[in-house]
Amino acid sequence: MSDAVSAVGFGIPRYAGLAPRAWKAIGLIVLVAGAIALPFLVSNYRVFQFNMVLVYTIVLLGLNMLTGYNGQISLGHGAFYAIGAYVAAILMDRFGWPYWTTLPVAGVVCFISGFLFGLPALRLRGHYLALATFALAVAMPQILKYKHIEQWTGGVQGIVIIKPDPPFGLKVTPDQWLYLFTLAVLAVMFVIAWNLLRGRVGRAMVAIRDQPIAAEAMGVNSALVKTLTFGVSALYTGVAGALGAIVVQFVAPDSFTAGLSINFLIGIVIGGIASISGALYGALFIQFIPNFADQISKAAPWAIYGVFLLVFIYLMPVGVAGFVRMLVGKLMRRIVSA
Amino acid sequence: MEALVHQVLSGLATGGIYASLALALVMIYQSTNHINFAQGEMAMFSTYLAWAMINAGIPYWGAFLLTVLFSFVAGVVIERVIIRPVENAPVLSVVVVFIALLVIFNSVAGWIFTYTIKTFPSPFPEHPLFGNRFISSHELGAIGITLAVLFLLYIFFRFTPLGLAMRAAAQNHVSSRLVGIRVGWMLALGWGLAASVGAIAGMLVAPIIYLEPNMMSGVLLYAFAAALVGGIDNPFGAVLGGFAVGVLENLIGAYVIGTELKLTVALVLIIGVLLVKPTGLFGKVFVTRV
């Protein structure tokens, strides 16, 4: 009998003296510490890239809530991202609002839009919902270009935003400050999502996804949960959109094509459906793999990207998160039996 | 008044384009229960192959037949090699595989054939029917061929044992296997047929909108919409949906809102139809038993 494992009470195994929960906490602390230290270890350009990773993580958290946990497929989250981005840009450029105030406004506007979209979406399932959301994504650039709202949106020319300076005269570059700001926002939204999905609401969402009729029979207000989920999911994406606009310092209809929505879908599938950590893996994938593919082949980089997609799906059909979980499990068992 | 007639006829012609690709989408759905987002790019790639053959000197109908056959084989191979490994994966993973195919075909086509537009010949006479100036012979011919393919598909699925076997395989793998149907090969066959129908669609469409790697990207959305509006499991509905979308799009652009919001309004209307009839105009309504 190994000393590494001692059964306590009802049999909680211990790895090298610590329970799994302790190990998870340690892992989380290491990750967070690494994330905070990152901008000071790499060049400004890399900080920009990782900032975008954080932004996409927030998007994917939101999308995963809707599609992964609640089973409502959305091919249109690029539209909410665009709304959030334009809200931030218009408030900052046309009205002079400070950057951090635009986030809650973007969130609220997108929550309302998401909720409103979720109402008719109640009638649609599967492929039909996919089409409806995809239509929203495809129509977005055209709506943004519409000449009668041009004075707000800047039309096809878009809006240029000025990068915010670090507050309180902190000795960090604007890029580093934005990264840390985004990280803080991500942390808050992560915690909210965690609590939401672990609690009653989360269970209701999953119940609706897996057994909609049984859930209704059990007293879950399916319509309310589904539309609220749509709203919250859009809220997350809108806040991310606002952050994205501030980081890139530019919004234009061309930035928000249908391809963006497809990218987000790829992100949650590769990262891991119905998994919170999957959002981070997915974000890393959609940010860095296209660059990597470009380096491999100048002639047909997207063909290489497609091959990457296939390889990831074949090797990890339930996403990177599931794969990592399996690996960690194997590693832990090794430690136990060592 | 004349302009209205003209817009409607032109809408039918464009609708024919949507209808032909929508047929391929319905085809793949009826045989595999998946909607293949890469259908448009596969069709485009097949058309490029035909173009290359015609450029090499092969006469039109020869190239046409060869392309249809080759697309069939390619469809079967893709199903066996690329789709088979994810047969049991969640639906969204399969969707990502389709996206991967889409991106690969598009990128490779651009790399091999470059992005300048190419003309693709039409088997129909240059001279419009009865000298009319509303619709060209090719557009009429394309509609005709689409309807013929529709008819053949309908007969195949409804009245032949093989068609029945394919439909069964798509809807219920387990039960089909119990009855002795080779499900794997039925799926592969379905892909092959869909690829062939797609190739035909591409070759019909290219003379009108010119051949280039992004040829089908605009068409795919409307074909998708048409297939769903008509009822994804109903080839007649898909074709009707295609024509309806084509005419609707034209009329909205010309008379209702102008071309600046044409796409948006057309999509809103399509969604509107779906809200009233969530499984499409002619689709089967699913009643779930508790």
Add this chain to the structure above:
Amino acid sequence: MTVKRQLLIGLIASALVCAGPALAQKKYDAGASDAEIKIGQTMPYSGPASAYGTIGRAESAYFQMINDQGGVNGRKIALLSLDDAYTPPKTVEQIRRLVEDDGVLFIFQSLGTAANTAIQKYLNARKVPQLFVATGATKWGDPQNFPWTMGWQPNYQSEGRIYAKYVLQHKPNAKIGVLYQNDDYGKDYLKGLKEGLGSKASLIVKEVSYEASDPTVDSQIITLQASGADTFFIFAIPKFAAQAIRKSYDIGWRPLTFVNNVSSSIASVLEPAGLDKSTGLITALYLKDPTDPQWQKEKAFKDWLDWMKKYYPQGDLTDASNVYAYSAAQTLVQVLKQCGDELTREAVMREAANLKNVELPMLLPGIRVNTSAADFYPLEQMQLARFDGKRWGLFGEVITGENR
């Protein structure tokens, strides 16, 4: 003075003379060295505008040829060309990489109006030249506000104004119909046309747009015909220009038709539309169309052809973009030559604003590249041409589009 002393003085003097210039020259900013000049660009190698990716490839091929011939002042040109998929966020990322990570000397011919708008403030703040921007949008020649940004091609608005002038002179009672792409490209042309018409802008009886994602523009052509227009402006990309030309002929609508420069290629647009259907078209040109028989016997064309065959064999010989790229690259080589050994960003910008009557082989006769400290529009001249079924027949004089 003794001979020895004279010799000594002479030696010291000549040493000083030699040392002087050597001490004064060879100034480098990031990316420049004795051996190479590193420059960067973003191009839409993927996405909806991927047709323009050939410009980046052609420019790389041209610099390859220059390098094989010994480079510019003994230095090789290293062009780092990255894909931005025509999405501005990606452009920002790639440009930041080029400037901060790869340390390029300047950015050359990045493509796309939105893309360049996204990076304009950043590059000007960092004092990195945004040189010879590959778009015809009018706003790139603004040295007061953006001293580090310069365009290259004749801008769309001035082209629109040239067409307007022609109509006012030759068909003052025209009923004008316009088909334009619903983005900055199409809208800029329309704006130029309207400004050129001035008080007579009401001559435009119908303007219809299309999206680049539309399959056909047939419906738009029918609408234009129904409006009763007898003059037709096509501000579109090649695929839709070809469709428009063909459809208007087929439905029996034969107005006086203008097609914009980008879509004037004989092989890429007029042949697919039908040469017989394109007869009578008017456009404004500044480059020689490689598929136009009138240029094909000249040395300039043969040089271009040889270069394409040797250095860019996979490039399309009928694609006018490859002539565009060739000429833009030549302009850059001229700027670098003028810099000599002073390869700082400031020197590059200074010499770019110091191009006087530069002749490029594939420019139309009479058209030259000209810049100055107040004039950041290298190419402003165009000439009208009419298609006679086989070639673009130039007529009239070389016109300078006014930009202010």
